[in-house]
Amino acid sequence: MKYKVSVDVSVVYECLSSFMIYVTKKWTDNLDIGPSFMQDLDQRLPEEVKSKLNEARNCPFLDFDVLYALIMLRDPHMDDQPAAFLDWLDSTPVEELYSRLITYMPVLSQDELQRVIDTYPALMRLWYHHYFQEAEHEYRLLLEEDAQEKSILLSKMEPESLVEYATGGVILDNLPVTSVILFPGVHFRPINTYCFYENLLLIQYPVDVPEDNEDDPPMVLLRMTDALAHPERLRLLRFVAHEPKTVGEIGKHLALSDERLLHHLVILRAAGLLRSHVDTTDENGRFSLRPDGAAELQMFLESYMRLT
Known part of the structure; x- marks a missing residue:
């Protein structure tokens, strides 16, 4: 609609x-x-x-x-x-x-x-x-x-x-x-x-709050680097890279408990690396890779390094 x-x-x-x-x-x-x-x-x-x-x-x-x-x-x-x-x-x-x-x-x-x-x-x-x-x-x-x-x-x-x-x-x-x-x-x-x-x-x-010290890395960059620092989260991103997957499908593929999977999903969503598909017919929703996330990671990293 x-x-x-x-x-x-x-x-x-x-x-x-x-x-x-x-x-x-x-x-x-x-x-x-x-x-x-x-x-x-x-x-x-x-x-x-x-x-x-x-x-x-x-x-x-x-x-x-x-x-x-x-x-x-x-x-x-x-x-x-x-x-x-x-x-x-x-x-x-x-x-x-x-x-x-x-x-x-x-x-x-x-x-x-x-x-x-x-x-x-x-x-x-x-x-x-x-x-x-x-x-x-x-x-x-x-x-x-x-x-x-x-x-x-x-x-x-x-x-x-x-x-x-x-x-x-x-x-x-x-x-x-x-x-x-x-x-x-x-x-x-x-x-x-x-x-x-x-x-x-x-x-x-x-809406992010600006850093008090311009030498400090921005929170958005820290969320991304933290999200990518765990092997299970990287495997999760690869699994959902080509089409949306349900929470059940992700948990089964990665052999993760519901609690641990939810923890990873929250971190990846907060980092802007996952899409969350909101649908009233599916209580838990589906997740897929957010392509813009990788581009934004490069942009924020280059900006902080003053390469752009």
């Missing part, structure tokens, strides 16, 4: 993403920020703040799909500020918010939405005050600059090619959607996140 691609950008997405990582306590082993993100915040945040934020751990995980959708459907005239968004949630009748959401989340009840509105604005204000606001300006500049670049490419690339480029290898196969919205994120780098809605897919793609 053909789909239309658009690019959205808001620092509110980033505030929610950082909040989500902290309160769910997931993914950090696979993120650039690493487990130290949690450890540093647990030391810095007051006990009463941590206690309040931990209340969100007992809420349904799908609440975050609702919150991302509300950001996507935010009032276009309000300031791009987390506080403005949260004020908008508090001041807008739940019936109006529900009417915006129901097209994209038809199984959501108004009572469920009311619970989300009653729960999260206060927690996100705490998060903003005690963590996010101090780096908001830096994130905003990174996000807006990257989104501007991707917006320019909208008129120069086919939709499928732009999605693959922005996400570092996501291929959308047979998805029943007519719209794909891309938005940049920093905290979740180097992975992509997805929110599947009725007839629409919202994808967060990673």
Whole structure:
């Protein structure tokens, strides 16, 4: 199915993403920020703040799909500020918010939405005050600059090619959607996140943070060299070089446990060396070699060596 691609950008997405990582306590082993993100915040945040934020751990995980959708459907005239968004949630009748959401989340009840509105604005204000606001300006500049670049490419690339480029290898196969919205994120780098809605897919793609010292190799180059430093990962790339393979096929060919295979897949995807074929008919998806990955490795290596 053909789909239309658009690019959205808001620092509110980033505030929610950082909040989500902290309160769910997931993914950090696979993120650039690493487990130290949690450890540093647990030391810095007051006990009463941590206690309040931990209340969100007992809420349904799908609440975050609702919150991302509300950001996507935010009032276009309000300031791009987390506080403005949260004020908008508090001041807008739940019936109006529900009417915006129901097209994209038809199984959501108004009572469920009311619970989300009653729960999260206060927690996100705490998060903003005690963590996010101090780096908001830096994130905003990174996000807006990257989104501007991707917006320019909208008129120069086919939709499928732009999605693959922005996400570092996501291929959308047979998805029943007519719209794909891309938005940049920093905290979740180097992975992509997805929110599947009725007839629409919202994808967060990673934006790298510039190195503090220009003599340091860029993180994107380190991901690639690390990914290629293991024989099992090289054999995996060779196996998927000519056609997409399922997780089961890869695991059987390489005689790897599910846990070890997933570890390798995450590293290769983060390095931009694997394509991930997203298909609603296959829960685990398929993977294939990303040809642009080898070219990008040479480009980043030559750039760091100052050969170009």
